[in-house]
Amino acid sequence: MAQNDEKIEIESFQRRYKPQYHVTTDAAVFTIKDEALHVLLIKRKNPPFKESYALPGGFVEADEDLDRCAARELAEETNVKDIYLEQIGAFGNPSRDPRGRVITIAYLALIDWNKVNLAADTDAMRAEWLAVKRLPKLAFDHKDILESALDTLKDKIKNTSIAFQLLPKEFTLTELQKTHEAVLGMPIDKRNFRKKILSENFLVELKKTKMVGAHRPAKLYQFKEK
Amino acid sequence: MAQNDEKIEIESFQRRYKPQYHVTTDAAVFTIKDEALHVLLIKRKNPPFKESYALPGGFVEADEDLDRCAARELAEETNVKDIYLEQIGAFGNPSRDPRGRVITIAYLALIDWNKVNLAADTDAMRAEWLAVKRLPKLAFDHKDILESALDTLKDKIKNTSIAFQLLPKEFTLTELQKTHEAVLGMPIDKRNFRKKILSENFLVELKKTKMVGAHRPAKLYQFKEK
DNA sequence: ACATATACTGTATATTACACACTATCATGG
DNA sequence: CCATGATAGTGTGTAATATACAGTATATGT
Numbered sequence: 001m002a003q004n005d006e007k008i009e010i011e012s013f014q015r016r017y018k019p020q021y022h023v024t025t026d027a028a029v030f031t032i033k034d035e036a037l038h039v040l041l042i043k044r045k046n047p048p049f050k051e052s053y054a055l056p057g058g059f060v061e062a063d064e065d066l067d068r069c070a071a072r073e074l075a076e077e078t079n080v081k082d083i084y085l086e087q088i089g090a091f092g093n094p095s096r097d098p099r100g101r102v103i104t105i106a107y108l109a110l111i112d113w114n115k116v117n118l119a120a121d122t123d124a125m126r127a128e129w130l131a132v133k134r135l136p137k138l139a140f141d142h143k144d145i146l147e148s149a150l151d152t153l154k155d156k157i158k159n160t161s162i163a164f165q166l167l168p169k170e171f172t173l174t175e176l177q178k179t180h181e182a183v184l185g186m187p188i189d190k191r192n193f194r195k196k197i198l199s200e201n202f203l204v205e206l207k208k209t210k211m212v213g214a215h216r217p218a219k220l221y222q223f224k225e226k
Numbered sequence: 227m228a229q230n231d232e233k234i235e236i237e238s239f240q241r242r243y244k245p246q247y248h249v250t251t252d253a254a255v256f257t258i259k260d261e262a263l264h265v266l267l268i269k270r271k272n273p274p275f276k277e278s279y280a281l282p283g284g285f286v287e288a289d290e291d292l293d294r295c296a297a298r299e300l301a302e303e304t305n306v307k308d309i310y311l312e313q314i315g316a317f318g319n320p321s322r323d324p325r326g327r328v329i330t331i332a333y334l335a336l337i338d339w340n341k342v343n344l345a346a347d348t349d350a351m352r353a354e355w356l357a358v359k360r361l362p363k364l365a366f367d368h369k370d371i372l373e374s375a376l377d378t379l380k381d382k383i384k385n386t387s388i389a390f391q392l393l394p395k396e397f398t399l400t401e402l403q404k405t406h407e408a409v410l411g412m413p414i415d416k417r418n419f420r421k422k423i424l425s426e427n428f429l430v431e432l433k434k435t436k437m438v439g440a441h442r443p444a445k446l447y448q449f450k451e452k
Numbered sequence: 453a454c455a456t457a458t459a460c461t462g463t464a465t466a467t468t469a470c471a472c473a474c475t476a477t478c479a480t481g482g
Numbered sequence: 483c484c485a486t487g488a489t490a491g492t493g494t495g496t497a498a499t500a501t502a503c504a505g506t507a508t509a510t511g512t
Contacts, residue, residue, distance in 0.1 A: 019288055020246035023318070023329055062245055062327070066318035090316040090331045092249070092292035101288070103249055103329070105316045174490075191492070192470065199468095214479030215489040400459075417461070418501065425499095440510030441458040 021101040025070040026057030026142065027085070028106065028149035030183075031113040031129060032166050037182045038113070038129040039146060041138070042077070045125045048098045049139030053130065055146065057104065058123075070107040076121060084165040085109045088152045096141045108149045108156075110165035157183045161202045164223040172210050172218035173197065247327040251296040252283030252368065253311070254332065254375035256409075257339035257355060258392050263408045264339070264355040265372065267364070268303070271351045274324045275365030279356065281372065283330065284349075296333040303353060305343055310391040311335045314378045322367045332371045334378055336391035383409045387428045390449040398436050398444035399423065 029040040041053040056077040060069045067087065075081050085107055092103040113129055120126040130136075138146065156162050157180060164171075166179045177193050197203065204224050209217035255266040267279040282303040286295045293313065301307050311333055318329040339355055346352040356362075364372065382388050383406060390397075392405045403419050423429065430450050435443035 019248070019285060021249050021286070022245070023247050023249065059245060060247070060318065060329075063320045065320060066316060066329070087315055089313055090292060092286065092331065094289045094291060103286075103292070103331075105318065105329075172490085189471075190490090191472085194491080195493095196469085209490095211478075213488065215487075216477035216491075218490055398459085415502075416459090417503085420460085421462095422500085437509075439457065441456075442460075442508035442510095444459055 019101075021103050022097075023060045024057050024102055024104040025060060025066060025073055026055040026104050026106050026145060027070055027074050027109050028055055028088075028146050029074065029109040029111060030132075030149075030153060030166070031111055031116075032179050032182045033113050033129055033131075035178055035182055037132045037185075039132050039135075040077070040118075041128055041130050041135075042120070042124040043126050043128065044139060045123055051125070052139040053128075053136055053142075054139035055106075055142045056124075056127065060105075066105050067107075070105070070109075074107075074109055077127060083109055083111050084162055086152075086156075088149055091141055091145055093141060104145070106145045106149065108152055110153075110162060112166055112168055114168065154184055161200070161223065164202070170206060170208070170210075170220045170222050172220060174218060176221070245327075247329050248323075249286045250283050250328055250330040251286060251292060251299055252281040252330050252332050252371060253296055253300050253335050254281055254314075254372050255300065255335040255337060256358075256375075256379060256392070257337055257342075258405050258408045259339050259355055259357075261404055261408055263358045263411075265358050265361075266303070266344075267354055267356050268346070268350040269352050269354065270365060271349055277351070278365040279354075279362055279368075280365035281332075281368045282350075282353065286331075292331050293333075296331070296335075300333075300335060303347060305345065309335055309337050310388055312378075312382075314375055317367055317371055319367060330371070332375065334375045334382075336379075336388060338392055338394055340394065380410055387426070387449065390428070396432060396434070396436075396446045396448050398446060400444060402447070 027040075031038050031040070040056060042056050044050055044052055044054055056073060058069075058073045058076075060066060061072075064072070067085065070085055070087075071081070074083070074085065086109075088106050088108050090103060090105050094101060096102065096104075118127045118129070132146075132150070135143075135146075137143075153162075163176060163179050163183070167175060173194055174190075176197065177188060177190065180193070181188055202224055203221045206220040206222060208220045210220050211217040253266075257264050257266070266282060268282050270276055270278055270280050282299060284295075284299045284302075286292060290298070293311065296311055296313075297307070300309070300311065312335075314332050314334050316329060316331050320327060322328065322330075344353045344355070358372075358376070361369075361372075363369075379388075389402060389405050389409070393401060399420055400416075402423065403414060403416065406419070407414055428450055429447045432446040432448060434446045436446050437443040
């Protein structure tokens with residue numbers, strides 16, 4: 001009886017509620033390259049916004065969770081899995097996509113660009129790292145999404161250990177500091193930075209050093225697992 | 227030419243991308259009642275989850291922004307406008323709604339329950355304030371949404387001035403402290419609380435007092451506009 | 453005037469944030 | 483081999499913030 005009610009209700013649901021929209025995920029994938037914050041963008045091959053740059057993303061598939069979609073799209077675009085990926089919000093302005101109503105769920109991701117072999121997929125002319133400081137106009141409302149992602153990123157890098165996603169497994173404190181500086185866009189005092197980072201107990205000091213150039217070698221650290 | 231490309235592309239878009247989903251907004255509307263945190267819930271009149279409690283929400287309309295939808299649904303359910311309303315994320319598990327693929331954008335809202343005249347709308351048996359401490363099973367994934375909203379709320383009440391949304395225009399410091407305690411679920415030292423709140427410079431001290439009971443009257447404050 | 457109920461207030465201590473400058477260690481080239 | 487150059491590494495004093503904690507003030511009701 002109640003079982004039957006459910007069935008009738010569910011069947012009539014499709015008829016009664018017409019508005020159905022496309023749903024996508026878009027990812028703002030950041031990296032540090034040449035000591036500057038870069039974001040992964042796609043040059044669009046097709047209209048709308050043909051030849052504009054856009055955040056990589058795509059349509060949510062039928063039985064796919066949102067997070068999974070974001071991870072899949074990112075894996076498809078960048079060939080990388082198991083990276084930091086976090087939802088930062090939904091963008092659903094009715095006119096954000098000229099093709100129709102498309103609601104997008106935005107994600108933030110960080111990677112070490114050295115671990116990625118950029119390859120444009122079928123919808124893109126190419127995939128590129130562009131410096132966040134000097135960006136061209138972006139397709140859709142991707143500028144808004146990017147700014148939102150950047151706000152979240154700045155917040156997170158100050159309060160969590162996500163920065164390690166931007167670095168190789170073993171790194172020096174100077175390298176870690178440079179990533180913080182690139183993200184926050186400001187210099188940080190070396191001594192205070194080290195005191196703070198070390199007090200957070202995220203790091204393990206290794207018994208190796210990194211030697212580059214004619215000067216004192218730097219100790220290597222790695223992120224403490226779990 | 228490029229103009230034409232756009233047209234063709236947009237027209238073919240509908241055919242090529244079939245997956246279209248329902249999109250809703252749901253709001254976790256909190257209030258303080260009897261010195262305890264309560265959330266506004268709807269008792270569902272129809273399947274699925276008939277007679278279960280659920281967060282108020284509804285379908286995004288054709289030309290409606292997400293925020294606007296959340297505000298409208300909330301206004302429809304509660305008769306209140308111009309209140310604090312903030313997106314807290316998208317929930318899109320494929321099986322979260324037995325009727326089909328429904329992606330919901332969740333919002334957080336705060337109101338003073340005295341300003342609201344609760345009235346069930348057509349889809350609900352009734353709308354009620356339920357104490358967050360003792361909640362029944364909720365419909366869909368609304369328990370997850372609620373927990374997420376609660377996390378955001380705790381964070382915001384510590385770091386912003388949103389608590390004022392829970393209070394009447396004029397209030398005493400003790401009343402403000404009680405709202406913090408109810409949200410955070412822990413007692414707060416009176417002197418430290420006052421020091422902190424007053425140092426934040428959000429408040430204007432009024433030249434009135436509030437007299438209740440046989441004891442010293444309390445000074446009234448109000449939130450400093452802009 | 454006394455009981456009682458809540459408003460109101462200050463100080464000492466610990467923690468955290470911030471400003472700031474010199475020594476250590478390597479490679480290189482004269 | 484030593485002087486230079488380049489980056490690694492380190493400590494202290496001060497300010498701001500967070501926390502712990504207890505007694506006085508002012509109203510009403512009897």
